[in-house]
Amino acid sequence: MTYLINSIQRVPQGFRKVLYFHWPLALLLTAVSSAGFLMLYSVSGGDFSRWAEPQLTRFVMGFILMIIVAFIPIKFWRNMSVAAYIGGVVLLVFVEMFGAVGMGAQRWIDLGFMRLQPSELMKVALVMILALYYDWLDEDQVSKPQWLIPPLFLTALPMALVLNQPDLGTAILLAGGAGVVMLLAGVSLWYFAAAGSSIIAMVGAILQSRGTEYQILKDYQYRRIETFLDPASDPLGAGYHITQSKIALGSGGFSGKGYMQGTQSRLNFLPEKHTDFIFTTLAEEFGFVGGITLLGLYILIIVCCFLTAVQNRNRYAALLTYGVAATFFFYFAVNMLMVMGMAPVVGVPLPLVSYGGSAMLVLLGAFGLVQSAHIHRAR
Template sequence: MSYLNYSVAQTPTGLRKILYLNWPLVFLIAAVASIGFLMLVSVAGGRVETWAEPQMYRFAAGMVIMIALAFVPMWFWRGISIPAYVCCFLLLVAVELVGTIGMGAQRWIDIGPIRLQPSELMKISLVLLLAAYYDWLPQRRVSHPLWVLIPVVLILAPTGLVLIQPDLGTSIMLVAGGGIVMFAAGVSLWYFAVVIAAGVGLVATVLESRGTDWQLLKDYQFRRIDTFLDPTADPLGAGYNIIQSQIALGSGGWSGRGFMQGTQSRLNFLPEKHTDFIFTVLAEEFGFVGAMSLLGLYTLIIGFCLYSALSNRDRFAALITVGISGTFFLYFSINMATVMGMLPAKGSPLPLVSYGGTSLMILMLGFGLVQAAHVHRPR
């Protein structure tokens, strides 16, 4: 059976593709988003129009985009991977130039009503390009130093640009996202061991650089690290957010304080409660039961993605699915770990739940790729 044969014969075509969508994944995504709407109503003090309503429209648009992308066959994605990467890279350079002219840390380009954040798009493009690369690269060369160096450069080039924006969080996400694809592609574990060791060394160097002429991070980034290490040292300053978040989370108890009854969120002790700290609101108002439910739904999403990837014999499609779901996984686990005080506060949204258009659109675009990979899997 030739590649062309089964592609044509056994892959659904036209509108019939809709029946071959990964429907459990669609419903799981909708369920998580619905929890998001509920929490946005709560943090708006019961008003739907403040945050929940615009978010619903965005989500609806995102669903349409996801399903539309699911119809696009894999050869197109394989073909677009290099131009997409190059485009994103150029946009990042452009943002850097605009940012230099304009304010200190501009991370976006305004195109009419859409605020384009190239670093977000780069997360998808990078996964796409690396997946295509490892699809093309023969298996025996995967761990060869030269063939490892190429993806490392592909990852570090945009990471470097994002880092000088400066956006440490997105840089880490890019490295981690690319790393996941490399890991899934089978690059020798030794490389990862070396990178982790180097990472530890780098962290040590960065911390060492503080207060010297060659300081590697901005002062506020150092303060975040301080706050993480000891939030109580400055309870009304930088540590305030984390302390209040932990209080809110813990006070939720087993079953929570009830919808719109969380004192920490209702009385504004919680900061950024419609974006970065929305998980805290959920945990305060619906308790351990509510928080675990959301964590369960997320885990199921990852589970369905991984199952789809593992059962996909198209290496490119499988790597895309693993890469995108891995990025998604990083998103929610970093956000949750942050609000629980396990990671330094870094201002990341909770995927599909936090209020905000860009991150939602990028996520739905990513899930569109996952769906496309699922629909067009070789049978």
Template sequence: MSFLESNLKTVPTGIRKVLYLNYPLIILLSAVCCAGFLMLYSVAGGDPTLWAEPQMKRFAVGMVVMLVVAFTPIWFWRNISGVVYLLALLLLVAVEFFGVIGMGAQRWLEIGPMRVQPSEMMKVALVMLLAAYYDWLPVEKVSRPLWVLIPILLTVVPTVLVLMQPDLGTSIMLIAGGAVVMFAAGVSLWYFGTVVALVVGLVFVVLESRGTDWQLLHDYQFRRIDTFLDPTADPLGAGYNIIQAQIALGSGGWAGRGFMQGTQSQLNFLPEKHTDFIFNTLAEEFGFVGAFGLLMLYTAIIGFCLHAALVNKDRFSSLLIMGVAGTFFFYFAINMATVMGLLPAKGSPLPLVSYGGSAMIIILASFGLIQSANVHRPR
């Protein structure tokens, strides 16, 4: 590699940037997106104009955005990370006053002909700012309480705004993304252990408060917990979605029922089949083999990101890659756990597979940051 890079120094800068792109990562992202196009075509009953074609157009736009971000020097993104964070925060505040309501939640803003979801932008903005913060902060101060409090506040503020929408899935991803950057920066494990202990203690207290004079949750919220633990307790009500999702997962078997042959999705038993529950459609039509194959594609993407972070000698770039990769991991992990009934979180589509414009473009833009870090890394 050193011989190749030494010879590339004589190549014009523009061409050299193209050669420095992480092409395996581009191929893997494209493969995941193609799986999404295929499933969107299937759940639309063979009508490409309903979901598949619009998603393809967004993918084309997203790839252009990714390349523009990739060819922009990484120091530029470090310098404007604070501006990007403030813009995302202002958009989240604007959602509270001018947001569009859909599916019982107020998460979107209509800007001209476009509908954007600011919480998607905040996932990337938070990671950018925390990476820039720890790049600026001397290593010996990383675990001091005052300097730990600042990134916690930077994470908590947008998380609270997203919870108000409400969007539990994205809130978890914001916390997880911030935690990944803090962990990679070298924050003491005692802080993480303390947070885990507090969360476990809080859950215990909440459950113990049921039926007492100091009950911490409403009765309907406890009923939601009961439904999560046992969906069959309300099979036609709160437990309907997850029961149908589990039927789709199980009925696929090893090799699946066949393309466009899934009964749960084609007969509309499966809810939100083109967004939150699209993984169940894939598992029903292509079985364990198809579901495992998609998971391996996601795993390979994370693997290439971790390698890029480890070989990069720039602290900001390395932390940024780790943060983006961590957020992406929790993105698909939370969705898969949710549709299998392992988590009660809602509002978390499958990245690059589920139908959605702003999510697709912002995810590809975030991988553009990873590409920028690789293209412009010290060699």
């Protein structure tokens, strides 16, 4: 190997790229996705063709996409950032006007072979354009207020579009990903402190305004907040999902009830058991051990990304890798907080595990970008 590595040029070319492909990361992604196939097979009650098979097909497609993206130089993707962002925004506006209504929200475009969710695409495009912006911007300028305006606008535009759908979960993930890129780009921590405290103040104001004539949110939105804070107050209504989800998680115990033995999911006590709440079935059937193992796999993926980013001296590539990793982290963290009753139910799927084509393809494509940054980093 020493000879091989020495013989490689600073940036690998041609077949040598295969050697620099981040195989452990690809393996971890496959492992997590496999957990998804396993659980989708289980929640469908042993019907392979219902959810597991399409998911598997999309994983294969996504994996190929990842490899293709990985072997294209990161420079190309850097140059594509603006196009990706503009394309994402255009598609979001498009679903706004023509999108089909699914689950009460306009979220996807029917492409025939799959349903494309532009909001998924937007998560990556936003990270790309912010990484580009901070790559371009002189580092001394990042904390200047006038140079904060463009990234905030770039973030606010797609957030406004997805909130309009309405899709609070995606908006949170967009904000999280953008925030991480800005944080790592070196934006003064005081801005983050100020943003954090103003959010707290706003939440306070929203809760205080209830019942007054200046009431900010609708009544049903307040009820959702109440239900989140105390699910037991409405065990058969809105709190039902959270309560049943906790029951499923808890009843799994240490080692679970066994594969396909989860009564909560099999008897339909769990809501959205193949999408947002799939983690509860996993924890019910494989217990604490299964849950913590999946969490461990997720953390290893983040660690892989961080390790390659830290060694990457290309600012765009590093910021992009961190950004993708952070978005991925927010993905599973918000989902798990949600199903474990520690965050309101906002509709964030469990990445790579929940049933969903767009998320699978976009996530694997995004990891293709991470792979590209890894392969094409200067050594």
